[in-house]
Amino acid sequence: MRRKVLVNAGEEWPDDLIAELSEHAEVIKYGTATVEDLRDAEVLVTFYLSPDDLKLMHNLKFIQVLSAGVDHLNWSVIPEDVMVCTNAGSNAEPVAEHAMALLLASAKRIAFYNSRCKSGDFSRPVRTALLKGSTLTVLGLGPIGLKVAEHAKSMGMKVRGYVRRPKSYPSVDEVFLHPDVAGALRGADACVVALPLNKHTRGLVDYEALSSMKRNGILVNVARGPIVVKEDLMRFLNENPDFVYATDVWWNTQDLSKDWDVALLPNVISTPWVAGAFGNPAVFGEMVRFALLNVLRYLRGEEALNRVDRSDYL
Amino acid sequence: MRRKVLVNAGEEWPDDLIAELSEHAEVIKYGTATVEDLRDAEVLVTFYLSPDDLKLMHNLKFIQVLSAGVDHLNWSVIPEDVMVCTNAGSNAEPVAEHAMALLLASAKRIAFYNSRCKSGDFSRPVRTALLKGSTLTVLGLGPIGLKVAEHAKSMGMKVRGYVRRPKSYPSVDEVFLHPDVAGALRGADACVVALPLNKHTRGLVDYEALSSMKRNGILVNVARGPIVVKEDLMRFLNENPDFVYATDVWWNTQDLSKDWDVALLPNVISTPWVAGAFGNPAVFGEMVRFALLNVLRYLRGEEALNRVDRSDYL
Numbered sequence: 001m002r003r004k005v006l007v008n009a010g011e012e013w014p015d016d017l018i019a020e021l022s023e024h025a026e027v028i029k030y031g032t033a034t035v036e037d038l039r040d041a042e043v044l045v046t047f048y049l050s051p052d053d054l055k056l057m058h059n060l061k062f063i064q065v066l067s068a069g070v071d072h073l074n075w076s077v078i079p080e081d082v083m084v085c086t087n088a089g090s091n092a093e094p095v096a097e098h099a100m101a102l103l104l105a106s107a108k109r110i111a112f113y114n115s116r117c118k119s120g121d122f123s124r125p126v127r128t129a130l131l132k133g134s135t136l137t138v139l140g141l142g143p144i145g146l147k148v149a150e151h152a153k154s155m156g157m158k159v160r161g162y163v164r165r166p167k168s169y170p171s172v173d174e175v176f177l178h179p180d181v182a183g184a185l186r187g188a189d190a191c192v193v194a195l196p197l198n199k200h201t202r203g204l205v206d207y208e209a210l211s212s213m214k215r216n217g218i219l220v221n222v223a224r225g226p227i228v229v230k231e232d233l234m235r236f237l238n239e240n241p242d243f244v245y246a247t248d249v250w251w252n253t254q255d256l257s258k259d260w261d262v263a264l265l266p267n268v269i270s271t272p273w274v275a276g277a278f279g280n281p282a283v284f285g286e287m288v289r290f291a292l293l294n295v296l297r298y299l300r301g302e303e304a305l306n307r308v309d310r311s312d313y314l
Numbered sequence: 315m316r317r318k319v320l321v322n323a324g325e326e327w328p329d330d331l332i333a334e335l336s337e338h339a340e341v342i343k344y345g346t347a348t349v350e351d352l353r354d355a356e357v358l359v360t361f362y363l364s365p366d367d368l369k370l371m372h373n374l375k376f377i378q379v380l381s382a383g384v385d386h387l388n389w390s391v392i393p394e395d396v397m398v399c400t401n402a403g404s405n406a407e408p409v410a411e412h413a414m415a416l417l418l419a420s421a422k423r424i425a426f427y428n429s430r431c432k433s434g435d436f437s438r439p440v441r442t443a444l445l446k447g448s449t450l451t452v453l454g455l456g457p458i459g460l461k462v463a464e465h466a467k468s469m470g471m472k473v474r475g476y477v478r479r480p481k482s483y484p485s486v487d488e489v490f491l492h493p494d495v496a497g498a499l500r501g502a503d504a505c506v507v508a509l510p511l512n513k514h515t516r517g518l519v520d521y522e523a524l525s526s527m528k529r530n531g532i533l534v535n536v537a538r539g540p541i542v543v544k545e546d547l548m549r550f551l552n553e554n555p556d557f558v559y560a561t562d563v564w565w566n567t568q569d570l571s572k573d574w575d576v577a578l579l580p581n582v583i584s585t586p587w588v589a590g591a592f593g594n595p596a597v598f599g600e601m602v603r604f605a606l607l608n609v610l611r612y613l614r615g616e617e618a619l620n621r622v623d624r625s626d627y628l
Binding site for chain 1: 407408411412414415416418419421422423424425427428429430431432434435436437438440441442443444445446464465468469470564570571574577578583584585586587588589593594596597
């Protein structure tokens, strides 16, 4: 029997890569898969899992997720012997650019002054901050965090990193180890959260961590909402009106409007989870290619990238 | 008689540099200057000129302006034999950062989405743009334009420059010569205006120049309003709703609210002339130091930087 790969990526279908994959396996669009295809499938490429379909997939050995994060997966329905890989790095460029946009917009008070100019008020009650020479802590040095560190370094910022397993990072001046997040943030002018959400990072940025930053600091989140403790953040923002929280991500991912209480705070600027592929077909196409290249590695018997340690999520 | 230097920089008074200057001349705060001081002064350091005071300054040989631009000076009251130097480069870092903030905020729709989130609407009707791989034209490669080119290059943009007198620029992929502004802008995704306002640049960005950019392009202005033809811009923005004008500078510099008609357009994001020193004492202090170092060069008989060719302004 030929190996089968199910791809759940909507209309996206890069013919050249599919042809390469087809040398090793039959590649089937998820939407056209029969019950037999589900039973036979060795590989599944997808954003989300259907628990019902998964029950049928007795031959499944490899799940390639299309998103960089895998915190949304229901791990209890994934058999332990199925390898799961994230798509980390596939959209690092747009997300890192979005982080820089939120950081710069906060420092230069773009949203604040733009709405005032639109209302006809051209006065200048608050000053803007200079990034050059200031200190940025990047929480997480995966592909997104590393890109942010590079951009920040090239703008003359002092860059700190925060990781669990340190490597050598040319763009990072000082590396702090998990769980010393308060140390990594001590006296920092700005912080970009670029961590995966898992049991090590959930609630990592709490009141104590926030308090170790400068009172007029900027916290940028392009990772996941629950890495920051919502109640602690709201208390800290209320107590420190010069501190800014700039976020693209939220706590209630099924209904962002449930986090309206945070968006409404005067020292919050926000976007509705658009940093990644959202709405940009070129970026989404790149994410699918990135994922399929990893499937190709797997089918050829090479080592797949971004393999998840499921104990991080259980 | 001792040479006299008048410094009109408010409270700013960098003791170390003043001590160095004092080896060559008596340094006097403008606010405490007597009529005799005005008559004797060889050097004037200032933002603005007082025509009445200037009439008394029979010994004046050198005016060091504190701003990067000198378009606000009344050249008709400055004797031809008085050397005038700009302070170009003194606040290039904050202005270039502000340009990047406006560019990124436009590409990532920060102001648009932020106001929607604040109103409780977390839907995502427009897509964001990727800077990496897109083309940026920088009009003017003085200290600000060069910094912008460096930042953009390090973010993976293709960078074009536009100058009157070309040099070699490591961060610029292609250099266009004045007056081929339409060529420099042809097919560009974004443009940052970083030119001085003078007779060569007034009205340079007109309807034809705008039309040569992409229809969903971004025009950032951190230089001076009148480099862009206001009526042409408004027509172009009305005709091209996906094009964004992101500006810190205005046409009516005495009363920015007279340009409210532009700020109000849905495809305009703006700040009220805050990119430079405004409100940031560290930046202003740096500008004063930069200017006084040039005065020191002059007093020592060395060549002063940023000497203005007055024919550019007359």
